[in-house]
Amino acid sequence: MSESDLRQKLRAAARQEQFLEVVGRDEATARFHRHLTLAPVGSETVPLSAALNRVLARDVVAGVDVPGFDRSGVDGFAVRSADTVGATEERPRVLTLNAEVLTPGQAPAMAVEPGTATLIATGGMVPRGADAVVMVEHTDVIDGAVIDGAVIDGAVIDGAVIDGADDAVRVEFHRPAAPGQFIAYAASDIARGETVLRAGRLLTSREIGVLAAIGRAEVEVCRRPRVAVLSTGDEIVAPGDPIVPGKVYDSNGAIVAAAVAELGGEPVPMGIRPDDEAALRDAVEQGLSGCDMMILSGGTSKGAGDLCYRVISRFTDPGIVVHGVALKPGKPLCLAVTGGKPLVVLPGFPTSAIFTFHEFVAPVIRALAGLPPERGETIPATLPIRLTSERGRTEFSMVSLVRTDAGLAAYPLAKGSGAVTAFSHADGFVAIPQHEEAVEAGTGVTVQLIGRGVEPADLVVIGSHCVGLDHLLGLLQRRGVTVKVLNVGSMGGLTAARRGECDLAPVHLMDPATGRYNEPFLAEGMTLLPGYRRLQGVLFRPGDVRFEGRDAAGAMADAAADPGCLMINRNPGSGTRILADRILAGARPAGYQAQAKSHNAVAAAVAQGRADWGLAIETVAADYGLGFLPLQPEHYDFVVPAGRLDRPAVHAFVALLADTEIRRWLEAKGFSAAPSPR
Numbered sequence: 008m009s010e011s012d013l014r015q016k017l018r019a020a021a022r023q024e025q026f027l028e029v030v031g032r033d034e035a036t037a038r039f040h041r042h043l044t045l046a047p048v049g050s051e052t053v054p055l056s057a058a059l060n061r062v063l064a065r066d067v068v069a070g071v072d073v074p075g076f077d078r079s080g081v082d083g084f085a086v087r088s089a090d091t092v093g094a095t096e097e098r099p100r101v102l103t104l105n106a107e108v109l110t111p112g113q114a115p116a117m118a119v120e121p122g123t124a125t126l127i128a129t130g131g132m133v134p135r136g137a138d139a140v141v142m143v144e145h146t147d148v149i150d151g152a153v154i155d156g157a158v159i160d161g162a163v164i165d166g167a168v169i170d171g172a173d174d175a176v177r178v179e180f181h182r183p184a185a186p187g188q189f190i191a192y193a194a195s196d197i198a199r200g201e202t203v204l205r206a207g208r209l210l211t212s213r214e215i216g217v218l219a220a221i222g223r224a225e226v227e228v229c230r231r232p233r234v235a236v237l238s239t240g241d242e243i244v245a246p247g248d249p250i251v252p253g254k255v256y257d258s259n260g261a262i263v264a265a266a267v268a269e270l271g272g273e274p275v276p277m278g279i280r281p282d283d284e285a286a287l288r289d290a291v292e293q294g295l296s297g298c299d300m301m302i303l304s305g306g307t308s309k310g311a312g313d314l315c316y317r318v319i320s321r322f323t324d325p326g327i328v329v330h331g332v333a334l335k336p337g338k339p340l341c342l343a344v345t346g347g348k349p350l351v352v353l354p355g356f357p358t359s360a361i362f363t364f365h366e367f368v369a370p371v372i373r374a375l376a377g378l379p380p381e382r383g384e385t386i387p388a389t390l391p392i393r394l395t396s397e398r399g400r401t402e403f404s405m406v407s408l409v410r411t412d413a414g415l416a417a418y419p420l421a422k423g424s425g426a427v428t429a430f431s432h433a434d435g436f437v438a439i440p441q442h443e444e445a446v447e448a449g450t451g452v453t454v455q456l457i458g459r460g461v462e463p464a465d466l467v468v469i470g471s472h473c474v475g476l477d478h479l480l481g482l483l484q485r486r487g488v489t490v491k492v493l494n495v496g497s498m499g500g501l502t503a504a505r506r507g508e509c510d511l512a513p514v515h516l517m518d519p520a521t522g523r524y525n526e527p528f529l530a531e532g533m534t535l536l537p538g539y540r541r542l543q544g545v546l547f548r549p550g551d552v553r554f555e556g557r558d559a560a561g562a563m564a565d566a567a568a569d570p571g572c573l574m575i576n577r578n579p580g581s582g583t584r585i586l587a588d589r590i591l592a593g594a595r596p597a598g599y600q601a602q603a604k605s606h607n608a609v610a611a612a613v614a615q616g617r618a619d620w621g622l623a624i625e626t627v628a629a630d631y632g633l634g635f636l637p638l639q640p641e642h643y644d645f646v647v648p649a650g651r652l653d654r655p656a657v658h659a660f661v662a663l664l665a666d667t668e669i670r671r672w673l674e675a676k677g678f679s680a681a682p683s684p685r
């Protein structure tokens with residue numbers, strides 16, 4: 008490309024198209040629904056064996072009674088209850104046995120006349136005259152040679168005829184029978200003509216059981232709406248393919264397809280298309296022709312190459328009805344309808360994509376699939392930390408809920424719209440109205456629950472992240488201890504421990520005055536469980552002579568004086584930042600303001616050349632193939648808040664920490680796990 012062509016392209020890309028009109032959530036929904044038929048796309052009949060997770064298309068009315076006859080619920084004797092009145096162990100009532108045995112499936116030939124009883128098995132048809140069944144355990148056969156308990160299954164005397172007054176078999180009844188005792192009357196479960204299941208019901212194993220009980224071999228279910236799912240963007244790579252920096256695995260395609268299936272739709276994955284208008288046009292045409300609905304993601308905002316919206320704008324029946332919603336995440340959402348079919352472009356950012364999917368698209372899929380609208384559940388909680396928000400958009404913050412003595416605390420999972428994990432780790436979200444800029448710590452909020460709601464964990468861990476701890480917690484989970492982890496850094500963990508929000512706060516905080524780790528930070532009543540040590544040092548690319556073979560402090564001093572040698576720093580409040588500031592003693596190397604939030608982020612920046620050096624732990628340097636100059640071991644310990652030490656899950660964790668096998672594993676991973684001199 009010539010330089011002038013390039014300049015022209017740059018100018019065009021820099022002058023971005025604006026959103027059509029940013030509207031509120033309710034207005035966006037109303038505009039979308041106005042052009043849609045929110046009803047099942049059709050129905051089909053399937054065998055019961057294929058009915059699981061389908062949605063019933065019509066009410067099901069029973070054509071038979073269940074049970075279809077008066078049925079005995081026990082092995083015993085069918086009697087007239089009046090004949091047993093006053094029976095006791097000492098003065099039993101004696102009845103004469105009728106000459107038939109009622110096994111299940113066999114219609115009675117004889118009535119139970121006064122003074123008689125008929126031997127009947129569980130599931131047998133109660134004969135005329137009888138109004139109760141007495142369990143065999145509460146009787147004695149006077150002529151024991153013919154009948155004992157084992158006979159009742161029908162094996163021994165099945166078909167045998169006990170006739171003649173001389174041969175009469177008599178049975179003693181030791182307690183009175185209540186009328187109706189152990190009889191399930193015909194139609195007591197399901198009556199013929201009764202509506203047993205209603206349209207819109209999701210068929211689980213339980214509903215399938217009901218259908219089988221009334222003799223249905225097939226059932227009419229809603230046809231699953233076919234939903235084409237397409238990811239767009241030059242940078243998007245299919246999972247399984249190799250990846251290089253700058254590219255991104257297609258998570259939207261997988262999550263949207265799975266969510267469509269969860270909602271009763273049939274996802275039709277169309278893979279990935281690059282930012283190419285013709286390719287996108289073809290894909291949209293193909294998706295719309297074979298499906299009831301199409302969902303794209305990416306390329307809907309203002310960036311160079313955001314083509315989806317342009318491709319869709321050619322539809323005018325009515326085509327795009329919303330482009331831009333006053334929500335965060337989700338602003339660039341594009342909702343369109345063509346040929347009566349919904350056509351949606353979700354924002355590319357994963358959290359934005361899945362959030363807008365659940366807000367705007369899921370209700371439509373449910374309706375097309377025949378499912379009733381989902382009822383949103385809310386729960387009150389308190390914000391433990393201040394939450395800021397962008398004015399002008401209703402902001403939804405994903406939160407993770409933690410139980411405290413004072414109720415639930417809602418921890419914001421502040422990872423931004425680009426994160427993939429925020430939605431999957433969240434228990435729910437809170438909305439910050441569009442005119443508010445912040446919600447202060449301690450404010451009561453209403454949490455809209457997602458998924459299965461709040462699941463209390465046995466062990467709540469809030470604080471600094473470490474791969475060593477990940478391993479320990481994984482072992483605990485496998486031993487049946489449920490764990491909830493929130494990585495909020497050492498300072499955040501300490502504050503959570505002070506408020507009693509966690510069982511363990513992993514921390515690595517050095518007191519700048521004394522150089523001592525963790526202990527100086529403990530508040531009254533807190534206990535410190537000694538963990539292990541991690542070697543902190545300088546990360547650099549192998550072969551960089553500014554660092555290779557040098558001592559860490561000297562190399563840092565020289566780097567700080569060289570404007571061409573870029574540092575990547577850590578966030579204030581992290582243990583590593585405290586260490587860096589202590590060693591730099593007021594020096595401000597180039598790059599000092601760039602603050603990564605984890606050891607891994609420091610390593611990635613150095614490995615990819617966006618920075619030349621930074622401080623992190625040795626294990627991470629090894630993972631990224633980087634050089635490492637050791638500075639000092641830091642203590643990674645666990646703060647236990649007052650009153651939590653005796654919890655069984657904490658005990659289990661303490662036992663793990665003491666396990667020789669585990670300490671050996673930690674040593675092998677580069678952590679120093681020997682009892683630490685303090």
Ligand SMILES: Nc1nc2c(c(=O)[nH]1)N[C@H]1C(S)=C(S)[C@@H](COP(=O)(O)OP(=O)(O)OC[C@H]3O[C@@H](n4cnc5c(N)ncnc54)[C@H](O)[C@@H]3O)O[C@H]1N2
Pocket residue numbers: 238239240242243255256257258259260304305306307308309310313336337338339353354355356357359424425
């Ligand atoms: N100047 C402005 N820039 C942006 C604005 C704005 O108002 N003014 N809005 C921002 C908001 S809000 C969002 S959300 C994003 C969404 O942009 P797009 O929908 O155009 O999405 P892309 O630019 O294509 O991608 C954004 C981001 O997401 C990644 N991505 C895309 N597809 C996938 C996928 N299938 N799986 C995983 N990740 C995906 C992509 O690589 C980008 O990192 O725009 C802001 N910009």
Ligand code: MOO
Pocket residue numbers: 334335336337338339354356358359424425
């Ligand atoms: O609305 Mo975007 O989804 O803020 O990130």
